[in-house]
Amino acid sequence: MNVFRPARHPLGAALIACGVLSATAATAGEVEVLHWWTSGGEAKAAAELKATMQKQGHTWKDFAVAGGGGDAAMTVLKSRVVSGNSPAAAQIKGPSIQEWAREGVLANMDNVAKAEKWDSLLPKAVADGLKYQAHYVAAPVNVHRVNWLWANPEAFKKAGAKVPTNWNEFFAAAEALKKAGIIPVAHGGQNWQDFTTFESVALGVGGADFYKKALVQLDAGSLKSPTMQKVLETFKKVKDYTDKNAPGRDWNLATAMVIKGEAGMQLMGDWAKGEFVAAGKAPGKDFVCVAAPGTAKSFTYNVDSFALFKLKDAANQKAQQDLAKAIMSPEFQEVFNLNKGSIPVRLGMNLDKFDECAKTSAADFVSSNKAGSLVPSIAHGMAVPSAVEGAMKDVVSQYWNDDKMTAGAAMDRLVAAAKNK
Ligand code: GAL
Numbered sequence: 001m002n003v004f005r006p007a008r009h010p011l012g013a014a015l016i017a018c019g020v021l022s023a024t025a026a027t028a029g030e031v032e033v034l035h036w037w038t039s040g041g042e043a044k045a046a047a048e049l050k051a052t053m054q055k056q057g058h059t060w061k062d063f064a065v066a067g068g069g070g071d072a073a074m075t076v077l078k079s080r081v082v083s084g085n086s087p088a089a090a091q092i093k094g095p096s097i098q099e100w101a102r103e104g105v106l107a108n109m110d111n112v113a114k115a116e117k118w119d120s121l122l123p124k125a126v127a128d129g130l131k132y133q134a135h136y137v138a139a140p141v142n143v144h145r146v147n148w149l150w151a152n153p154e155a156f157k158k159a160g161a162k163v164p165t166n167w168n169e170f171f172a173a174a175e176a177l178k179k180a181g182i183i184p185v186a187h188g189g190q191n192w193q194d195f196t197t198f199e200s201v202a203l204g205v206g207g208a209d210f211y212k213k214a215l216v217q218l219d220a221g222s223l224k225s226p227t228m229q230k231v232l233e234t235f236k237k238v239k240d241y242t243d244k245n246a247p248g249r250d251w252n253l254a255t256a257m258v259i260k261g262e263a264g265m266q267l268m269g270d271w272a273k274g275e276f277v278a279a280g281k282a283p284g285k286d287f288v289c290v291a292a293p294g295t296a297k298s299f300t301y302n303v304d305s306f307a308l309f310k311l312k313d314a315a316n317q318k319a320q321q322d323l324a325k326a327i328m329s330p331e332f333q334e335v336f337n338l339n340k341g342s343i344p345v346r347l348g349m350n351l352d353k354f355d356e357c358a359k360t361s362a363a364d365f366v367s368s369n370k371a372g373s374l375v376p377s378i379a380h381g382m383a384v385p386s387a388v389e390g391a392m393k394d395v396v397s398q399y400w401n402d403d404k405m406t407a408g409a410a411m412d413r414l415v416a417a418a419k420n421k
Helices: 010-017 023-027 040-055 068-082 095-102 110-116 124-129 153-159 167-179 191-216 226-239 251-260 271-278 314-327 330-340 356-371 386-401 407-418
Strands: 030-035 059-064 089-091 138-140 148-151 183-185 263-267 288-291 299-302 305-308 374-376
Touching (some): 030 040, 030 068, 030 314, 040 330, 089 314, 095 305, 138 314, 148 153, 148 251, 148 271, 153 263, 167 191, 167 226, 167 263, 191 299, 191 386, 226 407, 251 263, 271 330, 288 356, 299 356, 314 330, 356 374, 386 407
Parallel strands (some): 030 059
Antiparallel strands (some): 089 305, 138 305, 148 263, 148 288
């Protein structure tokens, strides 16, 4: 029994019969949507989804659980589903979609997907990840690029520094920013943010093949190797350029430091662009986006999607299908991604309204796919089972925080973490 079933008023049927209520109202339902989009840019993007549903006469029930990266949201979701009280949709992505589908709690969206031709509108690899046993159970909203560096050009000018394209330049710029009294790197010490930095260092220092072998295939010989040693040492060096208030800081507050020029740069996915844009800042002028050092030819992807849960109420099922349909519509893909900082996942979209960062992202998505350097983000749940991801994040954050822990010890623990498969 769905406890969110809206009370049906007998008057409703009478009014429909008299033609007083529209057909839309007759089939209007409620969609309860779990997400963690609570920062400035994220909230604006989420508001577009709400508006899209309300325009169709449906009721939007917001189920926002704050916390970048979504760890808190996933904990709350688990308890809701276990108690038989699933929302209509939840922001779930990557291998976790399969994990939830295996529990038998996700709804089949094939009707919508067929009618809307999703198979021909999505990159095959993306479509496959949204299906369980060949049936669609989730709808995708975007493609985020994770391997970005965001910089404040004023701060760089003040420091006489150049926006870096490799790790040597990165540390040279960091030194110059520090000398100019500017916090070089805006960071939030939360494990998903630590890992966001770590995976960009791994990609920049080790290259795409190393990244795939070590962090996607979880090859023990790569997880413990001279290359990984170098990655870990470079990663740890980044910490020297963060400020003492970094532990626990939310990612959007770190972005705000770059916006205000208190900090010079931030390693973060392009949801950070949503923050710059929401603050009225223009790319190329007030802020700069460049690929994380050494990763210009690679692309770490993070596709946000909504898994759809089985519902009992017919009107709510209809609302849920309308949500899935709306998510993939060109209108929504455009307006949502303009706010979110990401690019549309739907193929063949016109990007005229998008800025240079988004256009670069779209071009690099295609070229890295051809070159074999399009890689899934571990930090953002796209690459490995959630248990492995959690264990690896713990190791990387321990290493970041504990100055006594050697790279050798971290590598041994990474090998052990990878066995959580
Ligand atoms: C990511 C998610 C993004 C953004 C970010 C920070 O995992 O894919 O949409 O919300 O977390 O909250």
